[in-house]
Amino acid sequence: MINPYFILGIHQNATKKEIQKAVMKLQLENRKTKIYTGNFIINCQRILLDPSKRLAADYLFPTKLKSYRPKKIQRVILEGKKCDVKNNSFSMLKSMIAKYEKR
Amino acid sequence: MYQIISLTALLILITILVRLYNLTKSKRYKFLKTLMKESQGKFKEAKQDYLKFLGKTINNEKYEDLEFDAIMRYSCCVLKSNSIKEISEWIYKYLSFFLDAKNSPKKDEVIFEYVLLLYNNKQYEEIPRLISNHLYKKDNQYVKQLLEYAKDQINQNINRIIDFANDNLDNPELYFDIIEQISKNQNILHYSPDTNEQLKRLEPYLLNRLLLKENIGNEVLIKLFYYLIENEDFIQDYDLLNNAAIISTRIVQNNLINAKNYKDVISVFLTVIFNDNVFLKNLTSTAWDDEHGIYLNNSTGFLNEQFLAQEGLENRTEVFNEKCIDIESTRSFLIRGFESSLIETKEYLGSLYPEVIDFYELEKKNYINALSNLFLYVNEANNQISSTPYFAYKFKLTNKIFQEYLDGEISTEEFDAAIPYILLQYEIEMNELNLTKLAYLCSDLDGSNQFYQRAKAYISATYVTSRIKNGDLGFIKDYPVPLKNSLSQCLTDDLKKIENALSNIGANAQIQPKDTIIFLKTLVDLIPQAQSLKIMLSNELTNDAISKVNSKYITPDQCLNILLESITIHSGNYNTQRNIVLIVSSQCIKMAADNGLYKIIERIINLIDSDLKETLRIELSKAEDELLQYRGQDYSHTKTVNLTVYDHVFEELRKSQGRLLYD
DSSP states (O other): OOOHHHHHTOOTTOOHHHHHHHHHHHHHHHHHHOOSOHHHHHHHHHHHHSHHHHHHHHHTSOOOOOOOOOOOOOOHHHHHSOOOHHHHTTHHHHHHHHHHHHO | OHHHHHHHHHHHHHHHHHHHHHHHHOHHHHHHHHHHHHHTTOHHHHHHHHHHHSOSSOOSSSOOHHHHHHHHHHHHHHHHSOOHHHHHHHHHHHHHHHHHOOOTTHHHHHHHHHHHHHHHTTOOTTHHHHIIIIIOSTTOHHHHHHHHHHHHHHHHHHHHHHHHHHHTTTOGGGHHHHHHHHHHHGGGGGGOHHHHHHHHHHHHHHHHHHHHOSOOOHHHHHHHHHHHHTSTTTTTOHHHHHHHHHHHHHHHHTTOOOTTTHHHHHHHHHHHHTBHHHHHHTTSSOSTTTTSEEEOTTOOSBOOHHHHHHHTOTTEESSOOTTEEEHHHHHHHHHHHHHHHHHTTHHHHGGGHHHHHHHHHHHHHHHHHHHHHTGGGSOGGGTOOOOOHHHHHHTTOHHHHHTTTTTSOOOHHHHHHHHHHHHHHTTOOGGGOOHHHHHHHHHHSOTTOHHHHHHHHHHHHHHHHHHHHTTOOGGGGGSOGGGHHHHHHHHHHTHHHHHHHHHTGGGOTTSOHHHHHHHHHHHHHHOTTOHHHHHHHHHHHHHHHHHHHHTTSSOHHHHHHHHHHHHHHOTTOHHHHHHHHHHHHHHHHHHHHHTTOHHHHHHHHHHSOHHHHHHHHHHHHHHHHHHHHHHTTOOOOOOOOOOHHHHHHHHHHHHHHSOOTTO
């Protein structure tokens, strides 16, 4: 299923005039590039000028989901006092040594 | 004096030396030295030294303090050593020792090191259990350390992911790697609830980028489709539903459907496109159509009026005019587009193509049937969507759909529409239904529920009639015996359907009378109370016997036996009665003629009714001819003929039937 908006390079709220202008522009370009057939471009125009077909073309645009731009997490607590488990893990060892020295 | 001083000094020196010697020999001193090595990161040496403190085997009950400490320190060294071989050996030998040991908090450090090892190797599954069973105490320093460590690691990961996502805006293929990383991190999110918020934001942010990108890779398109439909809110979220339907059109268009995904792709598209609530949700974002009214009266889709009110679709119209957009023509246009894309996959799909097209046609047909017969009555307050049978099965909606019907009256049309849904609920399609699956279905559907009872009967009868129509009658004798009662009940409930199918059985030239008789016998056995089936069986038996005896395939005696079987099944079978009389009479006459007992022949002829007389006379003349042929003209001799047997037969028939012809 083609999306005529993509083919003609126009936005969803384009007016009739904008559609016709885009069609003419594409037809001119297509004379050199010959990517599409003439009928194909006319078909795109027909779709966008028929409200019920245009609504179908609109349907092919995905709905944007609600989202926020994620922010990087500030490592405030950890920047100053770097969490180093390997070093901390000797706390038990240190206490044992201290215990022994007391004895 | 000088000597005393030097002697004292010598004694002191000796004492010091002895003490020093003792000290160096002390285990504790050696242990301390090893601890120092460990703290300097010399794990290899430390491990060897700790092993010297250990006994041959570790016994949970017999160890000294120092030995326990040595095991503990040794274990910590192993866990920090990064040697996979050593660590796995340690886990095999010593982990259970520490998990069972009561010597807490000494064992805590080993458990902590083990948890840390698991965490760093992304083996998250065991961690919560280890912490809650072994480390979780109020203010446990290790738990605190672990939480902080985990939180920091997650935060670093999130930052890396965000950086990565922002650096690869033009490379959406990588997004799923990121999303995968997020889901891995979600296992440990309960350690860091603050981070959860960032992850929640990241996922839709990346999804939007994927959705709004015009050209994304084929693999990503499939991944995106499944990502959307596997979302836990998929059924309730109209945006997700619409996006999945749009992606499904792209999948078909890009020749990406295959044996694995075609059912999902087709059913999602059809479901969404016929749900006006969902469909319209995606059409409200443009401004060009503001002047137009949306005409819904012509719609074949499922419409929830409550939704329309909620969404504020004020521009819908009741009267069609030139400023109206008929929702049905928009839908038809999209469906035609989808269908033409589907047809274009013919070359690509090869042998799978007919299967895909059949599925599409069947799914669409069943869904449209359900839309006009089934979903009309779905309670709108439930705010549920209508769906194709496969969609209902895939997303476990079938029970929800039928909730409305479970105890109500159900029309045949509703049943027709409901059956594909019920069958699919049991992972069966009608064309794949066989006796084993039918038996499974019959035994599984809730026996007390009126709706399922009817459905069960309907499916069984539909199955049996479809087999009858296909000329296959032998199947029924293979029905699993333990479930015979279940099928018997089902068939009894929907007998009319079977009777109708059976009434056309004679027209099917492919069906042999022998098969019909076996089939009917089994059916009569399954449904003994069905009089109509007994009549059919009795007729079939009689017709078969008569045609065989006429073509001299069987003898009259054998024919009589079959006719007697037929009359036992249906005592009132007029045709059978007549034929029994005919055969018995002709045999009696033949015997009488054979012996010249003409008076008896006369008596027999008088016993039977007028329309049989002519036939009997023909038989008699045949018998006379035979008699003449074999015995010449001599009628004078008379012999007594024992007719007791025939009299007995007549007598028996008279008693059992009560309305035999000669009575």
